[in-house]
Amino acid sequence: MNELPVLLDRVQPLLDWRDLPVDMASLAALAAGLGWASGLRLYALVFVLGVVGRFGGVQLPGELDMLTHPLVLGLAGLMLLAEFFADKLPWLDSVWDAVHTFIRIPAGAALAAAVMGDQSGNAQILAALLGGSLAAGTHFAKAxxxxxxxxxxxxxxxxxxxxxxxxxxVGGVWTLFNHPVLFLVALGVFMALALWLVVSLWRFVRRRLRPRQHEVAA
Incomplete structure (x- = not known):
């Protein structure tokens, strides 16, 4: 019984903002980070969070503790392996990304909202919008x-x-956990580049389709 207080003392928060007093800022950074990571490697993210929460002595905020369930860990690990190999095959990768357009974005919104599980409904909605938007931007740039x-x-x-x-x-999640302010700066740069990439790809596709449209009209 005497060991319980000692174990509880070892439990650390997922993010350490040092001397910054605003806890909501820490949660918002985590929500943003989970949204970004969901658009890139969703199953790896769920697996990492589950392992950290179950075996790493970390208290996951909000409703993220559901990720520590053995069934969730097992499924996430299985899908992580599947995605790792599918992502390396050109013909399968494009199909995988197309299907996961309908998975990564809502999952990013759900994970971000789960971060705010102990907060108000408004905070959860805002987090869901933030996480879903970042997941969408990352996913479309990647795909x-x-x-x-x-x-x-x-x-x-x-x-x-x-x-x-x-x-x-790996680098982004590590930075999020250890240097959240630096992560937010890097996230801003990443999303700006992602937006530029998506717009550039869209313009390229339009230019490629335009001659064909003229040929059809002729």
């Missing part, structure tokens, strides 16, 4: 870039890009 890369007949560029996304996810 658009990978669709262009997948047109290359050689598999090396696809594998290298996929491994780069894995590294980006």
């Amino acid at each position: 658009g870039a990978r669709a262009a890369i997948n047109t290359s007949p050689e598999p090396v560029s696809n594998v290298v890009t996929s491994l780069g996304e894995d590294a980006l996810f």
Whole structure:
């Protein structure tokens, strides 16, 4: 019985804002980070959060503790492995991204809202909008870039890009947990680049389709 207080003392918050007194800012940063990561590597994110909450001595905020359930951990781990290999095959990667347009975005909104599970309903709605928007931006930038890369007949560029996304996810989540202010700055830069990439890809597609439309009209 005497060991229980000692164990409780070892439980640390998921984010450490040092001397910053605003707890809501910490939760908002986490919600933003989970939204971003959901658009990039959803199953890896769920698995990491579940492992950290179940075995890492970390108290997950809000309703995120549901991710520590063994069934959730098992399914997330299985899907993580499936996505890891699917992401390396050009023909399967594009199909996987297309299907996950309807999974990553609502999941990012749900995870962000779960962060605010102990807060007001308004805070949960705002977090869901933030998380869903960031998940959408990240997903469309990733899917658009990978669709262009997948047109290359050689598999090396696809594998290298996929491994780069894995590294980006690991580095981003680590930064979120350890240096949230730095993560927010990097997130702003990332989303600006993602927006530029999506717009550029859309303009490229429109230019490619325009001659065909003229041919049909003629």
